[in-house]
Amino acid sequence: MTLNIALFGAGRIGKVHAASIASDPRAKLVAVTDVMAEAATALADAHGIAVRSADDILSDPAIDAVLIASSTDTHADLIERAIAAGKAVFCEKPIDLNLDRARRVQASVAAAGRPAMMGFNRRFDPNFAAVKTAFDAGEIGKGELLAVTSYDPAPPPVSYVKVSGGLFRDMMIHDFDMCAWLFGMPEAVFATGSSLIDPEIGAAGDVDTAVVILTYADGRIATIRNSRRAVFGYDQRLELLGSEGLLSVGNQLESTVVKSTAGGVTGAKPQLFFLERYMKAYQTEWAAFLDAVLDGTPPPATVQDGVNALALAEAANISLREGRPVRLADLPGA
Structure with missing residues (x-):
């Protein structure tokens, strides 16, 4: 099975993750979104994918998982919205700058039961x-x-x-x-x-x-x-x-x-x-996320780890x- 992946964020770290997605045959990068339209277009052109809105991505049942590499102030809301939409989630650190908000996100993820992993690449x-x-x-x-x-x-x-x-x-x-x-x-x-x-x-x-x-x-x-x-x-x-x-x-x-x-x-x-x-760590990290989604193995860096x-x-x-x-x-x- 090949997972369809959408990327939130086309900046420096977004480009790194786009390359990791492309390196694993179990995943296919199909869409990107970014508030900076120029950055989104450049990344989309480089990978032959579409630029789409966040709402469009989250409402599309054909997208299996999202990788969140956008600005920190968007992470918590995007995790919750993606999980509620039934998608698996990989999110760069931190969950949020507010500890209470991060704890609420963790509770939402635990209740949903969908795979969610934090980007602690080290x-x-x-x-x-x-x-x-x-x-x-x-x-x-x-x-x-x-x-x-x-x-x-x-x-x-x-x-x-x-x-x-x-x-x-x-x-x-x-x-x-x-x-x-x-x-x-x-x-x-x-x-x-x-x-x-x-x-x-x-x-x-x-x-x-x-x-x-x-x-x-x-x-x-x-x-x-x-x-x-x-x-x-x-x-x-x-x-x-x-x-x-x-x-x-x-x-x-x-x-x-x-x-x-x-x-x-x-x-x-x-x-x-x-x-x-x-x-190399980014590529191995992405492979571990795909293992969690496709094989049901526990994510090795959880949202609880992000809260901790x-x-x-x-x-x-x-x-x-x-x-x-x-x-x-x-x-x-x-």
Whole structure:
């Protein structure tokens, strides 16, 4: 069976997902919609598909599933409308910028019983997935300390920062998901951050440099380091210390060539950005969604996972604002 897929959003991430859809013979991209008509037309022309309105897509029974890669403020409504229309849903993070709204979406999805999956692509990176497999198999004993590093090569425009929901909801949400995926949900969150890179980011009420500590009821600790600027490239590393060993993932480099001379030893920089670093992960992620729809396997990144990551981001924002650890049990609505 081949699923007919409609794409919401024709921007940078929409183009990535369009390529992933095209790479799997079990899916056929048939329509795209975007508020930016020019972007929608360009993507449609590139893939030989139609530009259609959101209402038209959602009311068409021939469309089996939708991939939501539009602006964040559209995600919650589109998930609910698509699920109500009987379609399977894949949605980019986050569900919404408001935790209560995200929880309502999760309840709607649970009641409908249709497959729905969140776009936490780092779970599908082959190296991070190998860490998860080895850790779950007990190869390093009991986990004790988890460290996640995520530095972007350069900050986004301030115009984007103002509508993004801030570093914790926009950037670190991937790292929150990684910690929850590997260690489960913590008991408390402590965050600190500052604006060191671009004063306009600080003026917009956000930070561009942050560290978060997640503490667990059994004493385990996870730390996350984020920066909007790493001049050498896209820095994505992970280290998991267990009672019987260590699992770690280093950066993907532009080249594996290392030159060693009397003058020193030199090698390549990390790959420039997420498109290069995670392209394989996006394809594997999409294949997992198709498995869930066609074979009935559980989605490996659920809407509940999206709620969990957003709850950690909410706790981090409160912690940063109030300068104290925040227990997840104390969040409104918990």
